[in-house]
Amino acid sequence: MTQPGQDAQPVRGRERLERLGARVERGHDASHVEDAVALIMTAAIPSDHPEVVRARERGIPVLKRADALGAWVNRGCVVGIAGTHGKTTTTAMTTEVLAAAGLDPTGLVGGTVPHWEGNLRAGGSDLFVVEADEYDRSFHTLEPDVAVVTNLEADHLDVYGDLDGVEEGFRVFLRRVRPQGRVAVCGDDAGAARLLPALPGTGYSYGLSAGVQLRAVDVSQRPSGTRARVVEEGRELGDLELGSPGLHNLRNALAAAAVGRHLGASWDQVREGLAAYRGVGRRFQRLGEVAGVALIDDYAHHPTEIQATVRATRDIYPDRRLVAVFQPHLYSRTRDFHREFGRSLAGADVLWVSDVFPAREKPLPGITGALVADAATDAGAVDVRYHEDVASMPEAVAGTLRENDVLLVMGAGSVEDVGPRVKALLTGGADGAVTHA
Known part of the structure; x- marks a missing residue:
């Protein structure tokens, strides 16, 4: 296994891979x-x-990851979790529900599940729960028995061109569902709901809206989480x-409950599985509270996310100053959505924005993180600070934090190091001293 990349960063989990025999x-x-x-x-x-x-010169087969994944899982029963947002969380939740139902699935996600010690739960059955990633039309290699669409919005426009192209990509994915399969769609999301008319006999809706088949009602939110009653087909x-x-x-x-119910899970088993779900790394991951600052x-790297x-942070900490740090991901996404990014970030009391994390892309003329910072100011943000270098962001941010602040770090790139480094600075004292309000 090799780790190519612009910055040749070490493979996360490298030591574990080597213990398993990988070079x-x-x-x-x-x-x-x-x-x-x-x-x-x-x-x-x-x-x-x-x-x-x-x-290729040596005649060695070259496969995209998506093709290899399809070749592996399509031999069994496949649950494919698609959507612009929420795939990783929903895949992990669904895996836990099906495990609680005794189905012993293999789950594969695009993040780190702490109690899986990685991104894979190795099951003993032929049931696979996998993220169905729309980037590069990767999900077109899957042949799902059950498909989920959590939501559908414009994204990856470098691949699809526009929202119509994205929708067509999802329709192609759903046409690959096997005969007698099931498609569960979030009825609250306008984009996902547009797919339902094309799913006669196989479509199933879930959400909070009236008219969906699996619905949460009497919802209450608390700092510790969310509580609701669930109704299925009026029962x-x-x-x-x-x-x-x-x-x-x-x-x-x-969504996880809908899949579980379709595959025979009782409601008690659904609840047991969701209780076993303890989060995915970097999905609203609470790093702790240090020196009075919640981290x-x-x-999140799309405006809707x-x-x-x-909003969730505000609901949990309504009376605390919210300091947000955001690193835009991809030049093309920043070009296409910088205004939307600005509007979605404007709710923070203090906003720090870094330059773009390029990932697979080359720079585009005039496209920098400053576009997002300016858009946030235009959207009404009061205190916006553009700090180009994300590597020095932790020291810059830590020096401005006050007791009772909430620091929310968002992005899909190297910004993932900011939260832990700020925590270390605050724990260490002088370099990360917190102002007492």
Whole structure:
């Protein structure tokens, strides 16, 4: 296994991979594939990458990760969790529900589940629960028996062009559902709900709105999580207690419940599975409270995700100053959505914005994080600070924090290091001294 990339960062979990017998290399070197029987590459790797070129020269099969995933899981019963947002959380929740029902699934997510010690729950059955990722049309390699669409919005416009292209990509995915399969769609989301008319006999809706088939009612939110009653086809199933905050996570839990019910789980088993769900890394991950500052880390990198995360934080900490840190992800996404980013971030009391994390992309002229900072100011944000270098962000932010603040760090790139480093600074004292209000 090699770790190519612009910054050649170490593979997370490298030591665990090596204990399992994997040889992990760093950097770009054609010699890494000399003895390979196959090369699996993510969609972010260009076709002229030296290891890809060498593999093809030597006749070594080269597969995209999505093709390898489909070849593996399509041999069994597949639950594919699709959507612009919420895939990782919903996949993990669904896996826990099906495990509680005794179905022993294999779950594969795009994040880290702490009690799985990684992104994989290795099951003993032929049931697979996987994220169905729309980027690069990766989910078109899956043949689901059960498909979920959590929501549908414009994203990855570098691939799809516009919202119509995104919708067509999802329709193609749903046409791959096997005969007698089931599609569960969030009826609260306008984009997802538009798919329902094309699903005669297979469509099933869930959410908080009147008219959906699996509905949460009498919803109450508290700092510890969310509580609701759940009704299925007009019949009350019972109460649901969820430790993850926010209505978006309640909808994710309903998606997991819908899959569980379709595959035979009792309501008690659904509740047991959701109680076993203890979160996914960087999905509203609470890093603790240090020196009177609550620290939260989140993967949100789309305007809708940010809006939901900011709202959930406000609901939990209504009387505390909210300091948000955001790193835009991808030049193309920043170009397409900088105004929407600004509006969704404007609810913070203090907003720090860094430059763009490029990931797989090359810079675009005139596209920087300053566009987001300016858009937030235009949207009414009172205190916006553009700090280009995310590496020095922790020291800059820590020095301005006050007792009783909430620090919310958001983004899908190297900003993930900011929360833990601020925590270390606050714990260490002088370098991260907190102002007492």
